[in-house]
Amino acid sequence: MTETLRDILDAAARGVFPPADGGTTVVRQTCHRDAGVLSFTAHSVVFTDEDPEWVRETLRGLDCDALAATMNPVFLAALVERTGRRSETIDAMxxxxxxxxxxxxxxxxxxxxxxxxxxxxxxxxxxxxxxxxxxxxxxxxxxxxxxxxxxxxxxxxxxxxxxxxxxxxxxxxxxxxxxxxxxxxxxxxxxxxxxxxxxRPVGAEAVLLATAPRATGGSAEDAGVTE
The missing domain is CATH 3.40.630 (Aminopeptidase)
Known part of the structure; x- marks a missing residue:
């Protein structure tokens, strides 16, 4: 059975992570709103409806540490351009x-x-x-x-x-x-x-949101705490 993004997240919540092999897993988005990258110890997960081979080819072309390639600004910028989405911060997960x-x-x-x-x-x-x-x-x-x-x-x-x-x-x-x-x-x-x-921290993530008119009202700080 093909592993889904939710399968990976549920396993991580139980303390079971992708293999620390320096690899990258590409899975489909769960919904149109969210695409992006999850970075675990020595393994990344790219969730996108784009061609998985495009993801791998783009990563191979980067001149950087392979373990950090999916969070490299060059790759994230390419993913933003490819998907027509907007990026936000890289967050701790x-x-x-x-x-x-x-x-x-x-x-x-x-x-x-x-x-x-x-x-x-x-x-x-x-x-x-x-x-x-x-x-x-x-x-x-x-x-x-x-x-x-x-x-x-x-x-x-x-x-x-x-x-x-x-x-x-x-x-x-x-x-x-x-x-x-x-x-x-x-x-x-x-x-x-x-x-x-x-x-407890389990990794990092960069979420790319579908471009849409901004809603009115609310705080600019959605995730986290301001004490």
Missing amino acids: LVTEPRPGEPPLALKEIEDAGHPRIVYARRRRDDIRAWTTEGGVLVLGRGVGGRLEVSVEVDEDVRHRGLGRALVTAARHLTAEPLWAQVSPGNARSMRAFLAAGY
Whole structure:
């Protein structure tokens, strides 16, 4: 049976990774919205509906370390041009397990489908649910490969009080399956919050989004924590 992107992600959540052989696996996209690259230890996964041979030929033509070739800016730029998509940052890819019991802080679910945070999240994910607490917002939705992803937002006037960590901890109580997060490596506050809440890094990713008119409203920082 052909391995899918979701198969690879589910295995990584269990601690089972592609072979550390310096190779690259090419799989089809799960949906039109997302294409890109996942980088694990000494193995990469390119998820795209483009010709796999084009991917391999482009990688062979790079003058760089083969282990890092798929995250090389030259390859990513070629993939952007080939697919007509737009790129964002290269993020750390983190995952954690669900935690039973009630969340450690009071949350109120947002019922308004037109709420700016939900409108913004729908650009990147499906099946969006969002909650508010005093000073923050927590969002869950299905993103790359259909995995469940979390993002949070903390108001400026309540940062540095541990709310970001509390929110990403609370997210673990709202699901019965592995929970994923994408965090910019340079966002040290966000990284510390996720690590302290029990999320573990499993690789890196570069997601290329289909070009579309930008939605109005919402924060420019979708993934991660601003404390």
